Amino acid sequence: MTYASVDELLEASRASIERLEPHEASERVASGALIVDIRPEWQRESDGEIPGSVVVERNHLEWRLHPESGASLPFAQAGQEWIVVCTEGYTSSLAASALTSLGLPASDIAGGIHAWRDAGLPVVAGPTAVEHVVAAPTSP
Template sequence: MAKSAKELVAEATRDIRSLSGADAVELMGDPNVVFVDVREGEELQKTGKLRGAVHVPRGFLEFYADPTSPTHKRELGAGKKLVLYCGSGSRSALGAKALLEMGVTDVAHVAGGFPALQQAGGPREEADR
């Protein structure tokens, strides 16, 4: 039976670690934590991003995280805790679930996405042009 996007997100959320915006902001500055913004570039241009976050559009996440891929981003390398966020928490939940399935064990997502980080006082910076 086919599943809706809502069902896929609910399933992913059951299987992954979710952080509140406040819990995620407390991790900022930890050299072993990488914040990953999985929103589209247009979204970042409108709102900025969390200071220091790596931008990886959701559609490229698996490729950038895979160390055997020619497009691998070393910032997503082993030994780092990856904290994903998006605009609401849905894409980041799906992304975290995909990374778990790829063997990335230290991954979480921010429930409520970028707005939750902002509400918790997460510092914002302009997106790279």
Template sequence: MSEVPTVDVTDVPDDAVVLDVREDDEWQAGHAPGALHVPLNQVPERLDELPDGELHVVCRSGGRSARATAWLNQNGYEAVNVAGGMGAWREAGRPLVSEDGTEPTVR
């Protein structure tokens, strides 16, 4: 795989557009507030939902988001992979919310 642009979770701006490519159950359990959820396998068919500008792509640990970032960049989007994914996000003390009102967690 070619080099994928990557940023440390602590360097993601508070106003960044975060694209979460995890599966539905992972998203429901906990995600970044205001993040956009498009599971990895749906990214090509849901491009019209992606805003213009830089996308900070995240998954659980960084593998799926790296693939999504590479694909998005090859298709004309400005995307950067968030190193360590939502696991690193949680460890860095970044905010998390859940969809069902329970204590957010990362799966």
């Protein structure tokens, strides 16, 4: 399919996925979903990271999350629910759509990490190394 604009591509991508508000995403995580942060290091350093999220930069996403790719992460199991996050919720929509086209259960966070933080949900300083899980905040 050919799209006339990026906006048209984004609209089609969003029509193929479920978009979650930050608190909905947090509830899904409590039920076993994993957040995957696709932002580059400089953005994670600037805006922080969601504790418990898995860091997989966008250019490796499909290979690291598809359990049959031959290059998947150890916790990329069949049926694992993925919630994609970026800065403001644009790139995450495109990425989640790509994952669903591979048969993976994927959604994204509307508004990205900015909406997550604005909802009062936890954010910690980054950056965490690629393909690692973001550590929980430490207690004083």
